[in-house]
Amino acid sequence: KQEVTQIPAALSVPEGENLVLNCSFTDSAIYNLQWFRQDPGKGLTSLLLIQSSQREQTSGRLNASLDKSSGRSTLYIAASQPGDSATYLCAVSPGRGSTLGRLYFGRGTQLTVWP
Amino acid sequence: DAGVTQSPTHLIKTRGQQVTLRCSPKSGHDTVSWYQQALGQGPQFIFQYYEEEERQRGNFPDRFSGHQFPNYSSELNVNALLLGDSALYLCASSLGDQPQHFGDGTRLSIL
Numbered sequence: 001k002q003e004v005t006q007i008p009a010a011l012s013v014p015e016g017e018n019l020v021l022n023c024s025f026t027d028s029a030i031y032n033l034q035w036f037r038q039d040p041g042k043g044l045t046s047l048l049l050i051q052s053s054q055r056e057q058t059s060g061r062l063n064a065s066l067d068k069s070s071g072r073s074t075l076y077i078a079a080s081q082p083g084d085s086a087t088y089l090c091a092v093s094p095g096r097g098s099t100l101g102r103l104y105f106g107r108g109t110q111l112t113v114w115p
Numbered sequence: 116d117a118g119v120t121q122s123p124t125h126l127i128k129t130r131g132q133q134v135t136l137r138c139s140p141k142s143g144h145d146t147v148s149w150y151q152q153a154l155g156q157g158p159q160f161i162f163q164y165y166e167e168e169e170r171q172r173g174n175f176p177d178r179f180s181g182h183q184f185p186n187y188s189s190e191l192n193v194n195a196l197l198l199g200d201s202a203l204y205l206c207a208s209s210l211g212d213q214p215q216h217f218g219d220g221t222r223l224s225i226l
Binding site for chain 1: 119146148150155156157158159160163171173203205207209212214215216217218219220222
């Protein structure tokens, strides 16, 4: 069974810092990995999706890397801002066929960026 | 272009009751997945519907059932509610192997 772990569980930093959020998964046979953002009481917003054949994806100040063989992904946030405060969730899709589309989530990293 | 819409946004029930949650997928999507997110936890996969059939299911009891209609909208039904069913229920829609789009969820509280 796929298990996803995120470290740290919570992070509080001053504005302007560069951040690294970590995600690890136990089964390297994944189809893709996604990073989501969740604001309190809200749904999930997809930030970045990395296919299993890719090493990284970038969107603005966000960069996500994937090392499938070691079962790890990193989300890098540059020049953090108070508006980045949210919970960040990592999710893996285990593959095609009967498990297509099912996502396994970590518990998330709760990020607070203070001015 | 409307995204995934869920109703109601909040719901309060008592133990033993039954509840129905609804989801309308993003336009053009044909697959709907449901997740349960307890407070402080990541979402847990309940089941997925495609072509009006349950295609795969997570580790949830039979009290959790669903339905998909010809217009691709979906319902999640939970019978004999327990206190532990209190959670945010998220619906996600997709097309093929494209990324899933999530709704804002239904917050279910059991008293």
